Amino acid sequence: MEDLFGGAAPYYARYRPGYSEAAIEHLAETLGSHSRVLDLGCGPGTIAIPLARRVRAVLAVDPAQEMLAEGRRLAGGVTNITWLHGDSTVLRALPPFEHVVMGRSFHWMDRRSVLMELDELLPPGGAVALISPTRQQGEPWQPDAQPWQRVERRVCEEFGLDIHTAANSFHATGEHHHEMLAASPFSSMESREFSRLLTWNVDGLIGLQLSYSYSSPARLGDNLSAFVKTLRQALLADNPAGQWEQTLAIEVLVARRPGR
Numbered sequence: 001m002e003d004l005f006g007g008a009a010p011y012y013a014r015y016r017p018g019y020s021e022a023a024i025e026h027l028a029e030t031l032g033s034h035s036r037v038l039d040l041g042c043g044p045g046t047i048a049i050p051l052a053r054r055v056r057a058v059l060a061v062d063p064a065q066e067m068l069a070e071g072r073r074l075a076g077g078v079t080n081i082t083w084l085h086g087d088s089t090v091l092r093a094l095p096p097f098e099h100v101v102m103g104r105s106f107h108w109m110d111r112r113s114v115l116m117e118l119d120e121l122l123p124p125g126g127a128v129a130l131i132s133p134t135r136q137q138g139e140p141w142q143p144d145a146q147p148w149q150r151v152e153r154r155v156c157e158e159f160g161l162d163i164h165t166a167a168n169s170f171h172a173t174g175e176h177h178h179e180m181l182a183a184s185p186f187s188s189m190e191s192r193e194f195s196r197l198l199t200w201n202v203d204g205l206i207g208l209q210l211s212y213s214y215s216s217p218a219r220l221g222d223n224l225s226a227f228v229k230t231l232r233q234a235l236l237a238d239n240p241a242g243q244w245e246q247t248l249a250i251e252v253l254v255a256r257r258p259g260r
């Protein structure tokens with residue numbers, strides 16, 4: 001099982017924006033307070049931890065041991081989360097669950113076969129919920145959506161970093177999650193958007209950059225400190241005030257089988 005985020009987990013846990021209370025509340029209401037939910041590609045528990053307070057149980061699964069360690073640490077006394085090392089290829093080996101959530105993780109998977117397998121595993125009424133940045137913004141493959149991303153892109157190129165993605169993901173195939181779901185057994189979809197205003201400082205933007213798989217500390221290796229120094233200088237040269245604002249919009253897309 002591959003850890004694509006080598007050394008990024010502490011940065012991910014600290015600097016990646018979480019989801020708003022309203023988004024998690026909506027997800028929990030949609031899935032139901034008695035449900036047992038699989039959080040697939042849970043990372044450091046970005047969804048699992050706040051969701052666990054609102055549902056019966058969460059199975060938090062990730063192939064990266066470092067992410068799971070951050071999740072266990074951040075969860076503290078939360079007792080209804082089971083943290084499991086695993087990935088989208090071992091769904092049949094997992095304890096039973098009624099719904100699946102995937103936050104910014106579905107694009108790493110063989111999406112078509114995951115949906116076919118979930119059709120066999122989920123009970124009637126079971127939902128597949130995806131939380132992702134809206135199509136317009138938010139992730140590094142839309143490189144210039146934010147002013148600082150032009151700077152980050154330039155520095156990444158200088159250090160030979162290339163945004164890599166899973167072979168069958170949207171970025172490789174052009175197929176959006178919506179299209180993938182529409183052609184799957186889970187073709188009945190409901191979508192809601194939630195926005196948050198974020199304020200970044202230079203340490204936050206550097207931490208955010210180190211949280212991405214393609215510029216993780218493991219990928220940077222011996223270049224890590226030079227990269228951080230160069231990025232800091234470049235960001236501050238571009239914006240000496242050292243403060244950036246972002247309206248981050250995410251989509252909660254809940255898909256079920258038609259007629260349920």
Ligand SMILES: C[S@@+](CC[C@H](N)C(=O)[O-])C[C@H]1O[C@@H](n2cnc3c(N)ncnc32)[C@H](O)[C@@H]1O
Nearest residue numbers: 041042043046064067087088103104105108109
């Ligand atoms: C961008 S993080 C998302 C973490 C968290 N769900 C969130 O919403 O912030 C993507 C996660 O997917 C995991 N991942 C990558 N490939 C996976 C796969 N095939 N099956 C399950 N998880 C996978 C990575 O280890 C990583 O922790």
